[in-house]
Each structure stands twice: as C-alpha cells, then as structure tokens.
Amino acid sequence: MEAVTEVFDKNLNIKRPFDPTLLEHIKQRVLPKELTDLIDADPSPDEVKCALRKAAKGKAAGDSAIPVEYYQALIDDDEAFDIVLDVILRSWRGKNFTEWTISKLKILPKKGDLSEPNNWRPIMLLEDIQNTHAIR
Numbered sequence: 001m002e003a004v005t006e007v008f009d010k011n012l013n014i015k016r017p018f019d020p021t022l023l024e025h026i027k028q029r030v031l032p033k034e035l036t037d038l039i040d041a042d043p044s045p046d047e048v049k050c051a052l053r054k055a056a057k058g059k060a061a062g063d064s065a066i067p068v069e070y071y072q073a074l075i076d077d078d079e080a081f082d083i084v085l086d087v088i089l090r091s092w093r094g095k096n097f098t099e100w101t102i103s104k105l106k107i108l109p110k111k112g113d114l115s116e117p118n119n120w121r122p123i124m125l126l127e128d129i130q131n132t133h134a135i136r
Contacts (some may be wrong), residue, residue: 004107007117042089043132049075051132062127063102071129088132100127 031039043051052075055068074080091097104125112119 003117004120007120008107008122012122042092045081045085048085048088048132049081055128055131059128060106060125062125062130063104064099064127066128068128068131084129088129092133100130102127 052068052071055072057067057069057072059068061067071084074084087097091100106123106125107120108123110119110121114120
C-alpha cells in the first residue's frame with residue numbers, strides 16, 4: 001500500500017511554478033449579451049430533466065450512495081421533482097452543500113502485475129446530483 005500511496009502522491013500532487021502576472025497579458029473575449037444572459041440564467045426544469053435522463057445508469061455513486069437512477073425516478077413525480085429542482089437551483093445560485101464537496105478516491109486495477117503501482121488507476125466518485133451542473 002505504501003508503494004501505491006507514493007505513486008499517487010507523485011502523480012496527483014504535482015506543483016509547477018506559476019506566475020499570476022502572466023494572466024494580465026491574456027486577451028479576454030467579450031461575449032455577446034444574449035450569450036452571457038443565457039449562461040447566467042437558471043436552468044429550466046426541462047433542462048434539468050434532460051440532464052438527469054442523459055446521466056449514465058449503473059455507475060458508482062458518491063459518498064451518499066444515492067445512485068442517479070433514484071433522481072431519474074423522481075422526474076415524473078411533480079412534487080418530488082420540484083424538491084430536487086429547488087436543491088439544484090440553490091446550488092446553481094451559489095449555495096454550497098458540504099456533502100457535495102466530498103468525493104471518494106477509488107483505485108481500480110489495470111492489466112498486468114497488480115503488485116506494480118503503475119498498474120492501478122485512480123478515479124474520484126462524486127455525488128451523482130452534481131452532474132446536473134453540466135447542463136449546458
């Protein structure tokens with residue numbers, strides 16, 4: 001386990017020098033107002049339903065162990081969906097749900113000799129409900 005920890009620490013905690021003053025030299029594009037209005041607007045109920053329907057089924061859930069299929073089952077129940085929509089909109093508008101900031105690192109085997117640390121790959125398990133933020 002120590003060897004695996006060392007490999008992941010080396011690969012995931014890379015610190016490179018960065019000069020923040022370089023950002024001042026990057027020309028920013030100005031977006032048209034209709035595009036910024038669209039980006040700033042809350043997602044519609046239909047957009048949230050669409051995002052939930054598109055979410056991949058059968059995937060590992062986050063720390064809460066609530067799979068995406070649970071949220072998908074609530075789409076057709078107006079009262080239940082309104083609650084889910086309210087939570088998503090509060091998060092969209094900046095409410096920070098501490099539970100959504102917790103993720104789990106899982107280490108999955110690749111092919112080959114599993115005593116070799118490079119034959120394992122990390123994945124992060126996030127809360128499925130977070131994926132609705134990739135609506136647009």
